[in-house]
Amino acid sequence: NAGVTQTPKFQVLKTGQSMTLQCAQDMNHNSMYWYRQDPGMGLRLIYYSASEGTTDKGEVPNGYNVSRLNKREFSLRLESAAPSQTSVYFCASSEGRGKGTEAFFGQGTRLTVV
Amino acid sequence: AQSVSQHNHHVILSEAASLELGCNYSYGGTVNLFWYVQYPGQHLQLLLKYFSGDPLVKGIKGFEAEFIKSKFSFNLRKPSVQWSDTAEYFCAVTPPGEGGSQGNLIFGKGTKLSVKP
Numbered sequence: 001n002a003g004v005t006q007t008p009k010f011q012v013l014k015t016g017q018s019m020t021l022q023c024a025q026d027m028n029h030n031s032m033y034w035y036r037q038d039p040g041m042g043l044r045l046i047y048y049s050a051s052e053g054t055t056d057k058g059e060v061p062n063g064y065n066v067s068r069l070n071k072r073e074f075s076l077r078l079e080s081a082a083p084s085q086t087s088v089y090f091c092a093s094s095e096g097r098g099k100g101t102e103a104f105f106g107q108g109t110r111l112t113v114v
Numbered sequence: 115a116q117s118v119s120q121h122n123h124h125v126i127l128s129e130a131a132s133l134e135l136g137c138n139y140s141y142g143g144t145v146n147l148f149w150y151v152q153y154p155g156q157h158l159q160l161l162l163k164y165f166s167g168d169p170l171v172k173g174i175k176g177f178e179a180e181f182i183k184s185k186f187s188f189n190l191r192k193p194s195v196q197w198s199d200t201a202e203y204f205c206a207v208t209p210p211g212e213g214g215s216q217g218n219l220i221f222g223k224g225t226k227l228s229v230k231p
Binding site (some may be wrong): 033082 | 118123146148150157158159160163187191204206218219220221222223224
C-alpha cells in the first residue's frame with residue numbers, strides 16, 4: 001500500500017512564483033489535511049477537508065488555497081510564494097470522526113522560497 | 115487559547131535510561147490522544163493512541179503512555195531507551211465535537227530526544 005503520497009519531495013521557488021503541492025491517498029479516507037512544520041513550532045494545520053467537496057481553514061491559512069479534487073486527492077496551492085512559506089509541508093488523511101481520527105502522513109515536501 | 119503543551123524542548127539521555135515526556139492539553143470533554151514520532155528526515159509515524167478504556171496505553175517499540183483525565187495529561191514513557199530512539203516526539207489531540215474539525219490533530223511543539231550510545 002502506498003498510503004499517502006506527496007509530490008514533489010523538494011522544491012525551490014523564487015518569491016512571487018506559484019506552485020501546487022499534490023497529495024493522494026489510497027486508504028479511502030474521508031478527511032485530508034495539510035500541515036506545515038517549522039522548527040520549534042510543531043505541526044500547524046493550514047487547511048483541511050472533512051469530506052469530499054468541503055474544505056475549511058485551519059490555523060495558518062493565509063497565502064494558501066486548496067482543492068479537494070476527489071476523495072483521493074487534496075492539493076495545496078501557493079499563489080505568490082513568500083520566504084515565510086519556507087517550510088516542510090505534510091499531507092495527512094484519516095477516517096475523520098470518532099475512533100477514526102488517527103492520521104496517516106505523507107513523506108513531506110521541503111519547500112524553500114528565496 | 116486551547117492548546118497542547120509539551121514541557122521539554124530537548125531531552126538528552128544515555129542508553130538504558132528511562133524516559134518520560136510530558137504532554138498536557140487544555141480541551142474539555144472527550145478527546146482522542148496520540149503520540150507520533152519523527153525520525154530524522156522522515157515523516158510522522160504513530161507510536162500509540164488513546165480513545166477510551168484502559169488509561170495505560172501500550173504502543174510500538176516498548177513505548178507506553180498514561181492518560182490522566184484529572185490532570186489533562188498524556189505522558190509518554192519508556193523504561194529503557196536505545197540510541198535508535200533518537201527522534202522528535204509529538205503529542206497530538208483531536209478536540210471534541212467541532213463538526214467538520216473533529217478529525218483535526220492539534221500538535222504540541224515537539225520534544226527532541228537525543229540518546230547517547
